[in-house]
Amino acid sequence: MHGLIPSVGPVTRTEARRGDVVAVSAAVVLVLVAAVVGRWLLAAGVDIFLGWPPLLAEWLPHVGPGTPAAVVVAVAVAAWGPGLAGRAVWRPLLWTAWAAASAWTLSLALVDGWQRGVVARLSSSQEYLHDVPRVTSVGAMLREFADHILTTQVDPAQTWFWTTHVGGHPPGAFLLFVWLDRLGLDGGGPAGIVVILAGSSACAAVAVTLRGVGQEDLARRVLPFSVLFPGAVWVGVSADGLFAAWLTWGVALVAVAASLRGVRGDLLALAAGLLLGYALYLSYGLVLGGLFPVAVLAATRRWRVLAGALAGVVVVVAAFTAAGFWWVKGYEHVRVIYAASIAASRPYSYFVWADLAAVAFALGPAVVAALHRISALPRPAAFLVLAALGAIVLADLSGMSKAEVERIWLPFAVWAVVGCGALSHPRRWLVAQAVLALAVNHLLLTVW
Template sequence: MTELRDPRDERRGVRADLSVVAVVVALVAAAVVVGRSLLADGVEIFLGWPPLLAEWLPHVGPGTPAAILVAGATVVWGPGLAARLPWAPLLWTAWAAASAWTVSLALVDGWQRGVVERLTSGEEYLADVPRVAELGGIGPMLRVFSDHILTTAVDPTQTWFWTTHVGGHPAGAFLLFTVLDRIGLGSGGAAGVVVMLVGSSAVVAVAVTLRELGHEDLARRVLPFSVVFPGAVWVGVSADGLFAGWLAWGVALLAVAAVRRNAFVAVGSGLLLGYTLYLSYGLVLGGLLPLAVLVATRRWRILIPTVVGVLVVVGAFAAAGFWWFDGFADLRVIYAASAAATRPYSYFVWADLAALAFASGPAGVAALRRTPTLPRAALLLVGAAVAAILLADLSGMSKAEVERIWLPFAVWATVACGALPHPRRWLVAQAVLALAVNHLLLTVW
């Protein structure tokens, strides 16, 4: 027998959702006002449009028509197709749509400025790739990687140091871009496309995880929200978008391994999760997501082959000469002497959450109110993502730029959107926010 819902309860629920959005809008407004006040007072927070790392620059570009078209198609047909299409074709369609959304948003800034230059600036990974050949190859580079993390500002004996993003991350991130260069994908355009494709594939990984945990219906409801995820503004193009896709597939493979009791897949998951530790130091908090999968499935024995995979990666980097803890210690030194030194914790500890709201979108923040209505496994995943964000926030190691840095966690918080009623209305809100951000602001990466 179908349970009848009281329309008054539904209206109260919608009003509560909108109230949450209103509170977050107020938080964002406060972050803008206080951030601009800090700038006016001469405080160096290194943000052109606080709380985002961006500049006010209304513009359109070649990606504008495509972005509007993808958004419109997702709003009109997305929920219906997500409910009806067979599973495999649905996943391919979702990845294609998410990739089109991400690429078209990047092209609002143009091919050169929006894609090519994002990974080739003097602070980015590709700028340091020629040094690998100068050092004698990948092996020698890994052996001396930690020796060149500290800048001359904190170690005057340094003759040279890695660019900001290379030195600010473990060696695995730079190694990926070096390998891309070795296989002919080292240009800004080619590497940018790879980053966007991998980052967009998180849509599929999240859906696969939910289905393996027994919630295909929820996965289908979430997919349209994952497609028009406002954080795609920063997936195209920042390496953190690639990190989001990488971590998501590590979690998805663990879900497959746990549910199907497949030790071989568990080792593969461990390899991906282990390498995730070498993409960004902050992604150690991403370990809460695979933990959520294990708690949801109660298949603790699968942890053994998973840990074997992780240890293979850790051992390989250690044997090559890079020790994670040494790199992290050096990072803390340069972080204390970087822009973070003048970025006040008292502002960013709450303004970072306002910045993240731009990536999560109104649906993302409203859906958190409905998280308790989710199935247990989904609740654990969303809880793990939120916990990782809060821990990163309170640590003081993420002062600003979190709209991209926290993408690996934000894609999982989107799972809560599956609990929202009237999905098309919320999809419109998500798309409008992303389009507004990309057309009114020039994001740096």
């Protein structure tokens, strides 16, 4: 597999590779400085609530039942992924990529063992499953949801409040886990597997998006990198991995709708809007996800799709509002509890740049190296990468994501991987991506 610029001369190639080294070296320096300054803050008594800055993790070298499988998947994808992606029939290729990404994500989670790596992730006292038994009526839950966001720490009159992750998000996320419970998929094990399978499908959604904007060759080049995404460490298992896939499929439908004409395109645009609208009720931060469908439409100039997509978004917003949950009120309450949480002791002056070091672990060296090659990408792909960077910068500057962004920014990070299509020597970069993910999961015990 070759890069996107096979016609450039040797000097240009040399300069590009030198740029790769400079970009990765700068990221390494950023991570080291973030680690040193983070340790200094902890030693000075500043409770930044990080055991291994800039990540929310603890130093704990270990192996587990997922170790052999993770190594096998990494070797297989790095060795044969680029070739297979370049020649396989499209639809079977997408299913194969999803299966490989699921195997990669699950095996990484199982490095920590089934109980600690999968079951306990979503069933702790701060997670969604903890509050599922509270819901006897979905309608009542939605009507009263905002009334139980504030904690007794900020509202002493509060009788009870949602646990951290339930109250910190709109009810759409919690509602998904309530429905899983109603379907009999209760408990941390089934919920964890559902999240892994759903989150791993983002690789296929990114490929569908690229093909929808007329970049199938690029989609095939990017696909192995989406499969060996280092952020899979946190996709398995955190709900943010599910959020990433949900948003990505919404964008994928926008891209496919933009490639069609007539009623089919309009219906797909409406379906895209329904998915994107619901994404607003998964996480307040996903309002920044609107940059991605805009990037697709700006690149394709198929603005007619916007009307159908907006109609779908309006339907979802109207439904939640009619059910009793007003998004703006929920967000205002979350800002209050966030200001009174551990975020109060996390200095903005540190995290506004250390967060970039944290997200670098989810992106991996290949994505970092590819950032300086954006100009070599076709316009639709470049727009998507720029949208990812824009979303990350805006989320960073907002101060509403102090730490833990290695998982929180997964919905944006999966799009930055598109830049890897401009890299030469993909197998080498795939190995680098896999080595980083394996090192993180075997040397550290991550919380998510």
